[in-house]
Amino acid sequence: MDNLHDLAARLKKLEDELAIRNLAARFTDAVNERNVDAFRELWTDDAVWEIGPPLQVSAQGIDAIANMMTRLLEPKSLFIQLTHSGVVTFTDEDTAIARFTERERGKGEHDYYENLAIYRDELVRQANGWRFKRRFYEYRYLDTSRFTGAAIPLDPHVHEGVGN
Amino acid sequence: MDNLHDLAARLKKLEDELAIRNLAARFTDAVNERNVDAFRELWTDDAVWEIGPPLQVSAQGIDAIANMMTRLLEPKSLFIQLTHSGVVTFTDEDTAIARFTERERGKGEHDYYENLAIYRDELVRQANGWRFKRRFYEYRYLDTSRFTGAAIPLDPHVHEGVGN
Amino acid sequence: MDNLHDLAARLKKLEDELAIRNLAARFTDAVNERNVDAFRELWTDDAVWEIGPPLQVSAQGIDAIANMMTRLLEPKSLFIQLTHSGVVTFTDEDTAIARFTERERGKGEHDYYENLAIYRDELVRQANGWRFKRRFYEYRYLDTSRFTGAAIPLDPHVHEGVGN
Numbered sequence: 310m311d312n313l314h315d316l317a318a319r320l321k322k323l324e325d326e327l328a329i330r331n332l333a334a335r336f337t338d339a340v341n342e343r344n345v346d347a348f349r350e351l352w353t354d355d356a357v358w359e360i361g362p363p364l365q366v367s368a369q370g371i372d373a374i375a376n377m378m379t380r381l382l383e384p385k386s387l388f389i390q391l392t393h394s395g396v397v398t399f400t401d402e403d404t405a406i407a408r409f410t411e412r413e414r415g416k417g418e419h420d421y422y423e424n425l426a427i428y429r430d431e432l433v434r435q436a437n438g439w440r441f442k443r444r445f446y447e448y449r450y451l452d453t454s455r456f457t458g459a460a461i462p463l464d465p466h467v468h469e470g471v472g473n
Numbered sequence: 474m475d476n477l478h479d480l481a482a483r484l485k486k487l488e489d490e491l492a493i494r495n496l497a498a499r500f501t502d503a504v505n506e507r508n509v510d511a512f513r514e515l516w517t518d519d520a521v522w523e524i525g526p527p528l529q530v531s532a533q534g535i536d537a538i539a540n541m542m543t544r545l546l547e548p549k550s551l552f553i554q555l556t557h558s559g560v561v562t563f564t565d566e567d568t569a570i571a572r573f574t575e576r577e578r579g580k581g582e583h584d585y586y587e588n589l590a591i592y593r594d595e596l597v598r599q600a601n602g603w604r605f606k607r608r609f610y611e612y613r614y615l616d617t618s619r620f621t622g623a624a625i626p627l628d629p630h631v632h633e634g635v636g637n
Numbered sequence: 638m639d640n641l642h643d644l645a646a647r648l649k650k651l652e653d654e655l656a657i658r659n660l661a662a663r664f665t666d667a668v669n670e671r672n673v674d675a676f677r678e679l680w681t682d683d684a685v686w687e688i689g690p691p692l693q694v695s696a697q698g699i700d701a702i703a704n705m706m707t708r709l710l711e712p713k714s715l716f717i718q719l720t721h722s723g724v725v726t727f728t729d730e731d732t733a734i735a736r737f738t739e740r741e742r743g744k745g746e747h748d749y750y751e752n753l754a755i756y757r758d759e760l761v762r763q764a765n766g767w768r769f770k771r772r773f774y775e776y777r778y779l780d781t782s783r784f785t786g787a788a789i790p791l792d793p794h795v796h797e798g799v800g801n
Contacts, residue, residue, distance in 0.1 A: 313477065319484055320647055323491060327651060334722035338736055341755060363625065387778050389753040391738055392722040394498035394556040408502055410555055414753060425553040425578060427505060450551050452622025458780025461691060477641065483648055487655060527789065558662035558720040572666055574719055589717040589742060591669060614715050616786025
């Protein structure tokens with residue numbers, strides 16, 4: 310019943326789905342760790358990253374995308390993105406679309422930011438793996454009211470001896 | 474050491490687990506996209522969908538379940554469900570139970586809704602794939618106090634040219 | 638092109654990644670279900686569980702870890718942990734590091750607790766599967782202000798007839 314060729318095709322399907330889920334997870338990790346180099350590796354060369362209304366901003370191409378990430382994060386003492394479950398649909402062998410449910414909380418010197426949103430994604434398989442061709446952040450809820458609580462400054466001593 | 478039959482069995486186990494995780498993700502996506510047709514595809518014909526205390530409501534059968542979804546969502550200008558990690562346990566070849574950690578935020582004309590909960594699920598494999606036989610939403614925390622922030626109305630122009 | 642040995646290696650990689658993601662999911666499930674026995678099974682014998690500043694506490698060894706879990710949860714009428722997306726990196730065949738984005742909300746008799754954090758993990762493969770060798774909870778945001786809303790007491794009647 311099983312043959313090697315069929316098994317290989319089924320395995321590839323799982324690998325592709327997990328690679329795309331990992332791409333979204335790596336995006337969130339790069340943002341939360343403020344790792345611009347890791348962030349650059351997630352996109353096709355001509356990718357578009359777009360934040361939708363009411364806080365529109367967008368960038369095309371990896372350099373512009375990396376600059377946008379830095380520009381958005383730099384003024385924030387707190388910025389955490391939370392990526393929840395998502396659905397992935399393959400549109401052909403080497404392309405897919407996906408939607409992930411998102412929440413973010415951020416705080417700058419005088420501004421507050423809490424939201425719920427959907428990332429609407431277009432993905433493409435390159436020789437080096439799956440990449441975002443387009444991410445569109447569709448706000449569903451936005452709150453810029455003051456919130457209580459505080460960002461926790463990182464303690465460099467804590468990271469000593471941590472392999473991670 | 475490896476043989477084709479063993480590999481096929483191991484692969485099937487991963488496929489089954491991912492199919493069940495995807496079913497929970499598709500539930501959340503259908504709710505957040507307000508896609509009743511997609512929502513209908515998640516259930517066995519005689520499935521039970523039950524919201525627990527203190528806001529009990531339940532439905533049995535796909536039509537009743539779809540009506541319940543519409544009735545719950547229609548009055549809300551905002552409703553987003555967030556599905557977090559979950560655990561899946563196979564009870565035999567074609568049945569499983571699962572628990573997923575959930576959070577929801579909703580807002581109607583005069584009502585507010587924020588909660589933490591556990592979805593306690595029973596699943597069954599059908600010829601057309603894994604389906605929910607029962608979902609029970611167990612509230613752990615409920616807040617119906619007014620919150621700040623606003624739902625963002627969707628801008629149809631934004632979706633032009635978006636393949637997703 | 639495909640051979641059995643290569644397929645087995647690719648399959649093992651997916652199994653390992655999913656096993657580690659499941660370990661983090663089982664941690665959250667054990668905490669949310671307050672299941673100490675399930676919690677004990679997640680660690681190596683000499684594991685370290687460490688909560689970082691500003692609420693430092695740590696334990697080494699399974700008994701100390703289980704006691705710490707009980708001590709932290711017991712006074713809380715509400716405690717829910719939300720585990721979001723994560724990234725897993727294999728450092729060699731039998732070891733890995735991971736980071737998961739977390740949020741928790743808890744409430745004791747007179748205290749409130751809401752946070753955002755990163756779990757920084759070290760993992761090791763044992764004969765009985767992947768285990769945490771170290772978990773470090775790095776707070777990024779902490780709010781101990783009073784919040785509205787209430788914990789929902791579990792209704793034992795609800796669980797009657799629920800296979801889960």
